[in-house]
Amino acid sequence: MLEFEHVFFSYEKEQPILTDVSFKIAPGEQLGLIGANGTGKSTILKILLGLLPCTGGVRVGGLPVEKACLPQIRRKLGYVLQDSDNQMFMPTVYEDMIFAPLNYGLSRTEADARVDETLQQLALTHLKRRHNHKMSGGEKRMAAIATILALRPEALLMDEPSIALDPCNRRRLIHILRALPLTKIIASHDLDLILETCDRVLLLSGGRIAADGPASELLRDRALLEAHRLELPLCLSGCPEGR
Amino acid sequence: MMNQASEAWSEFKAMDELAGQASVIHRLHPLVKLLVTIVYIAAAVSFPKYNLSGLLVMVLYPVFVFQASLIPIRTCFRKMRVVLPLVCAVGLFNPFFDRAPLFMLGGLAVSGGVVSMLSLMMKGIFSLMASFLLIATTPIESLCQALRQMHVPKILVTLLLLTYRYISVLLEELSVMLDAYHLRAPGQKGIHVSAWGAFLGQLLLRSMDRASALYESMQLRGWSGAFYYVRGGRLTVTSLLYGVFWIALFLLARLVNLSQLLGTLLV
Ligand SMILES: Nc1ncnc2c1ncn2[C@@H]1O[C@H](COP(=O)(O)OP(=O)(O)OP(=O)(O)O)[C@@H](O)[C@H]1O
Ligand SMILES: [Mg+2]
Numbered sequence: 431m432l433e434f435e436h437v438f439f440s441y442e443k444e445q446p447i448l449t450d451v452s453f454k455i456a457p458g459e460q461l462g463l464i465g466a467n468g469t470g471k472s473t474i475l476k477i478l479l480g481l482l483p484c485t486g487g488v489r490v491g492g493l494p495v496e497k498a499c500l501p502q503i504r505r506k507l508g509y510v511l512q513d514s515d516n517q518m519f520m521p522t523v524y525e526d527m528i529f530a531p532l533n534y535g536l537s538r539t540e541a542d543a544r545v546d547e548t549l550q551q552l553a554l555t556h557l558k559r560r561h562n563h564k565m566s567g568g569e570k571r572m573a574a575i576a577t578i579l580a581l582r583p584e585a586l587l588m589d590e591p592s593i594a595l596d597p598c599n600r601r602r603l604i605h606i607l608r609a610l611p612l613t614k615i616i617a618s619h620d621l622d623l624i625l626e627t628c629d630r631v632l633l634l635s636g637g638r639i640a641a642d643g644p645a646s647e648l649l650r651d652r653a654l655l656e657a658h659r660l661e662l663p664l665c666l667s668g669c670p671e672g673r
Numbered sequence: 674m675m676n677q678a679s680e681a682w683s684e685f686k687a688m689d690e691l692a693g694q695a696s697v698i699h700r701l702h703p704l705v706k707l708l709v710t711i712v713y714i715a716a717a718v719s720f721p722k723y724n725l726s727g728l729l730v731m732v733l734y735p736v737f738v739f740q741a742s743l744i745p746i747r748t749c750f751r752k753m754r755v756v757l758p759l760v761c762a763v764g765l766f767n768p769f770f771d772r773a774p775l776f777m778l779g780g781l782a783v784s785g786g787v788v789s790m791l792s793l794m795m796k797g798i799f800s801l802m803a804s805f806l807l808i809a810t811t812p813i814e815s816l817c818q819a820l821r822q823m824h825v826p827k828i829l830v831t832l833l834l835l836t837y838r839y840i841s842v843l844l845e846e847l848s849v850m851l852d853a854y855h856l857r858a859p860g861q862k863g864i865h866v867s868a869w870g871a872f873l874g875q876l877l878l879r880s881m882d883r884a885s886a887l888y889e890s891m892q893l894r895g896w897s898g899a900f901y902y903v904r905g906g907r908l909t910v911t912s913l914l915y916g917v918f919w920i921a922l923f924l925l926a927r928l929v930n931l932s933q934l935l936g937t938l939l940v
Contacts, residue, residue: 481889504893516886519838521689521812533895563686563845581894 431457431585431613432478437486439470439477447473448484449637455613462624462645463617465634466659471617472512474634475587478615479509491584505534508583512590514574518562523573526562530581548580553602567594575603585613592620621663625649633658676855679848684752685841691744691809698742698806702912703815703903704822709919710807716923717799722789723775727930728796734919735802742810749805760801764793813837818900827898838887843880850876 432455439448447470455461463471476482480495480503488495490503511517520526524545531541549555557565557573565573571594578586591607592600600623607614607627618624624631624645631648633641635658641648648654652662661667692699698706713734720728739746750757771786807816817830850872854864864872925931 479893501895501897505895507893509893511886511890513886516883517890519887519891520814521686521693529891529896530894533897533899561686561690577894 433489435487437484439484460614460628462628462631469634472589506584508578508581508586510578510588514570517574523560524558527577527580548576552576588616590618592623625663676851678851682844682848692812696742698810702908703811703819705912705916707819710803712920712923713803714800716927718796725792726932730926730931738806760797761794764790814903818903831898839884842883846880
């Protein structure tokens with residue numbers, strides 16, 4: 431479904447961010463993308479969406495990520511940005527959610543139904559008429575996730591989805607992610623969330639893939655994680671709150 | 674205490690909220706509202722400078738729209754407080770140049786200059802009010818859709834929409850940065866001269882970054898310059914009648930002196 435083949439990327443010439451990164455994600459697979467700050471997690475997601483030009487082969491659903499294919503590719507992908515302020519551009523949550531479905535040719539009644547369904551699923555019906563600039567950080571985040579789910583993408587790319595969420599909303603998000611049978615890439619420092627929602631993990635370090643394997647194994651490897659400036663997930667570290 | 678930028682930002686966002694209400698006027702077709710506004714301004718501005726009584730009739734339109742849209746006139750004048758003095762200042766010197774008496778009012782000779790000053794001010798205020806009412810009752814997307822229906826090129830309309838969004842982002846960033854600056858420079862009034870360059874540069878970079886992220890976000894959700902997502906795309910009979918009525922009235926008011934006519938009919 432998603433494919434990186436010998437990808438090189440740098441924002442500035444002398445500073446490579448990704449050097450020779452290759453991986454493949456099968457349809458329905460759930461990948462956790464982990465790594466210290468600045469290792470290129472967000473960059474990988476942006477490359478998949480065709481927002482950054484790179485050298486090497488990137489394919490989404492069999493299509494090369496090139497200008498001609500971008501509309502088709504972007505139709506398949508739902509991208510939750512690291513910063514939800516940049517995600518929402520309409521005055522209200524409802525208008526933001528209905529934006530993409532209408533652009534993709536749904537009628538207003540169909541789109542309305544989809545918006546309501548998504549909001550119910552996320553238990554967010556109270557946010558429907560709220561103005562985007564008058565919401566708290568966490569409310570905005572949940573609303574941003576709702577706008578993307580209303581798009582009904584084939585694959586979900588999430589950049590730090592649990593940031594700014596209270597424990598209850600974070601839990602709800604995990605339940606929803608587990609229930610969604612989509613291909614997913616979740617880039618996050620919330621390793622507990624990755625452990626609960628992903629079956630495979632890619633560990634980035636120094637522009638390369640340092641490790642690639644099943645989440646349950648990789649996230650238990652204290653030595654490996656600590657060598658790359660990470661820690662065991664709370665629930666595995668024997669810390670009393672984590673259990 | 675809010676800094677000035679965040680006040681401006683809130684006011685900007687408040688316009689969005691006004692435009693998002695659901696009065697009779699808000700529900701009219703955006704194209705009709707746009708056309709009515711254009712004809713109104715054109716008619717008002719084109720009145721001869723001494724025709725004060727004819728111009729007076731034009732007040733009917735804003736008064737009606739304020740009533741029907743449930744937008745308080747106060748809001749309008751508060752938002753226009755910056756430009757209003759400028760508009761009023763335009764005709765200020767007319768009374769000094771044009772001293773020929775035009776008519777007598779209770780034994781007082783009223784000069785042409787006074788009349789033309791008043792009519793110029795009224796034209797300015799009317800035009801401002803009409804534009805305000807258009808923006809306060811029509812979301813920016815709907816306006817853009819209307820422009821597209823008038824065959825204004827896509828690129829211009831997109832530019833307008835993005836500029837509008839950009840202003841809001843710019844104000845927001847400015848207000849965040851001002852707060853961040855003053856938290857670390859307590860007791861300073863304004864930004865110190867030595868920091869102006871860095872501050873402005875940062876402001877520009879940050880707001881452009883955010884604006885392009887927002888634009889990408891629109892593209893990622895299927896935006897291609899079309900306004901499918903705007904409510905009320907179809908022209909209703911009510912909208913049509915509304916448009917025809919006002920445009921006819923403006924033209925009539927412009928061609929016939931309605932207040933004089935009314936006067937002669939009554940007397
Ligand atoms: N617009 C840009 N111009 C130049 N360099 C950039 C730009 N954006 C990011 N970088 C650099 O690219 C590297 C990777 O950034 P990226 O945002 O992908 O990191 P990340 O893994 O998502 O980090 P985080 O965990 O902090 O979100 C960073 O070292 C950053 O300094
Ligand atoms: Mg990141």
